[in-house]
Amino acid sequence: MSVVTRIAPSPTGFMHIGTARTALFNWLYARGRGGKFLLRVEDTDRARSTPEATEAIFSGMRWLGLDWDGDVVSQFERRDRHAEVAHQMLESGAAYKCFSTPDQIEAFREEARARGESTLFRSPWRDVPANEHPDAPFAIRVKAPRDGETVIRDAVQGDVTIRNDQLDDMIVLRSDGTPVYMLAVVVDDHDMGVTHAIRGDDHLNNAARQMLVYDAMDWDVPVWAHIPLIHGEDGKKLSKRHGALGVEDWARQGYPA
Secondary structure (H helix, E strand, O other): OOOEEEEOOOOOOOOEHHHHHHHHHHHHHHHOOOOEEEEEEOOOOOOOOOHHHHHHHHHHHHHHOOOOOOOOEEOHHHHHHHHHHHHHHHHHOOEEEEOOOHHHHHHHHHHHHHHOOOOOOOOOOOOOOHHHOOOOOOEEEEOOOOOOEEEEEEOOOEEEEEEHHHOOOOEEEOOOOOEOHHHHHHHHHHHOOOOEEEEEHHHHHHHHHHHHHHHHHOOOOOEEEEEOOOEOOOOOEOOHHHOOOEHHHHHHOOOOO
16 A cells, blocks of 8 residues: 555644644654655645635745655645535435534533533434425534443544533534535545544544545545644643744744754
8 A cells, every 4th residue: 555644734823833843753754655745735624724824834844854645735725625525425315414503502502511421412303204394495414423431533632432412513614504524525535545543532423523525535544643742841732821832933934943
């Protein structure tokens, strides 16, 4: 199997030193095995994504000496493909139309909090036949298993087990037709042929939900490796208050790549 890794930053600011570190690990793993290293820009947040931030990613990668294979992939430009997969899951029965409104969902959660109960939303539309559907906007939700466990096979963390009754029926396509991140990242990784995804362990919680999409589409799950984040001297996740965070800051201060 030919190794394919990727880095997928969001162009919403400077290139974080943590992103640079993750990119380095993915690049080293691919290059050390004669594989490919791909670059995807996760630019679906149109309000915050800027050309300047996109260019900061490119310049940061070049300063680090990290070359990538093929063209840069824009996640936003693939939104039609993401929606296509959501509808494929709907047609196969792995997903369903949910007509619950945001106000209804929030009202449920407020009542659950008041009773001290779980706020995990169980859509009442999961098993409603199509001939009983209203003519109204709907989101598409993937059906999560209600029993048993989901095991995340991780190259760093080992096996991580999640009880399926802790999973909700995740929305994959919003009522306005836009895909959610959890769907987009799975579709993109699959279509790009990613075999190994090395990423921060803050994504570990996402893995079980992303597996819902892999299972629904009967796709192979890549090898996941969730690595520890960079922390400051106080033991907390590196943030702006710790000082220089962007790659350009380190370059400006004279640090070698």
